[in-house]
Amino acid sequence: MTTTTGPLPTRRLILQGAAGVALLGLGNLPFGASLALAAANDKYPDEAFKQKNEADAIKALYGKTAEPSDKVKLDAPEIAENGGVVPISVTTSLDKVTSISFFVAENPFALAASYRIPDGTVAAVANRLKMAKTTNVTAIVEADGKLYSATKEVKVTVGGCGG
Amino acid sequence: MASSIRVRATANGDITEVQALIQHPMDTGLVKDSKGELIPAHYIQQLKFECNGKDVFVADWGTAVSKDPYVKFSFKGAKKGDDLKISWTDNKGGSDTTTAKIA
Numbered sequence: 001m002t003t004t005t006g007p008l009p010t011r012r013l014i015l016q017g018a019a020g021v022a023l024l025g026l027g028n029l030p031f032g033a034s035l036a037l038a039a040a041n042d043k044y045p046d047e048a049f050k051q052k053n054e055a056d057a058i059k060a061l062y063g064k065t066a067e068p069s070d071k072v073k074l075d076a077p078e079i080a081e082n083g084g085v086v087p088i089s090v091t092t093s094l095d096k097v098t099s100i101s102f103f104v105a106e107n108p109f110a111l112a113a114s115y116r117i118p119d120g121t122v123a124a125v126a127n128r129l130k131m132a133k134t135t136n137v138t139a140i141v142e143a144d145g146k147l148y149s150a151t152k153e154v155k156v157t158v159g160g161c162g163g
Numbered sequence: 164m165a166s167s168i169r170v171r172a173t174a175n176g177d178i179t180e181v182q183a184l185i186q187h188p189m190d191t192g193l194v195k196d197s198k199g200e201l202i203p204a205h206y207i208q209q210l211k212f213e214c215n216g217k218d219v220f221v222a223d224w225g226t227a228v229s230k231d232p233y234v235k236f237s238f239k240g241a242k243k244g245d246d247l248k249i250s251w252t253d254n255k256g257g258s259d260t261t262t263a264k265i266a
Binding site: 042044045047084085086087104107108109111112113114115116117118119120122124125126127128129130131 | 178180189191193208209217218219220221222223224225226227228229232233234235236238239240254
């Protein structure tokens with residue numbers, strides 16, 4: 001998967017995207033598909049991190065919506081005493097995972113972290129996030145071009161964004 | 164200066180488990196200091212792990228990642244003694260890089 005030439009990966013991605021919308025010419029690649037590709041290339045997804053609302057953030061990052069799946073296992077505490085450091089991890093039994101993202105619904109900005117999982121990397125991530133208050137945490141796993149999610153409510157006794 | 168990155172990479176058969184702890188304030192830009200002035204946002208945006216010339220894990224982070232971030236993942240295809248290169252860049256253009264030997 002190591003590509004040294006600059007323009008090539010983008011071109012391949014565009015072709016993949018175009019294949020998904022067969023019969024449409026390359027020139028009129030729909031907006032949604034190009035957004036979806038944003039998550040797959042190497043750039044920092046600035047726009048997605050600026051979205052306040054979870055649905056908007058998911059849309060900005062992936063350009064599509066996720067369906068709940070019991071193959072995504074989200075591990076988060078029932079109660080977090082300190083919202084500044086909430087240990088959250090996700091594992092999945094899904095194949096062909098390309099990325100895993102974490103969203104905290106009522107944070108000032110919903111998208112917390114997004115991880116790219118190249119071929120050969122195990123589809124599991126553990127990290128620590130800040131949570132402003134009691135709310136839902138959602139993990140989204142992108143596998144074989146589709147999005148799967150798992151959500152869990154975490155009760156926060158002291159918020160992590162008030163200082 | 165000591166590196167801001169502490170990393171432990173352990174090979175167990177074909178799978179290498181990596182744990183990394185980075186020292187960084189991860190300021191959100193929403194918190195006020197004791198004088199009531201906003202502390203400007205200062206956070207890591209991208210963290211990359213490379214092994215044998217290939218990206219094995221890339222993290223894009225927002226402000227909601229905890230101060231002194233921690234991350235854990237595993238990957239295949241490396242063996243003991245291989246180099247794992249870790250680098251991060253933050254929103255103010257700061258960066259740091261370190262290389263760890265897989266144990």
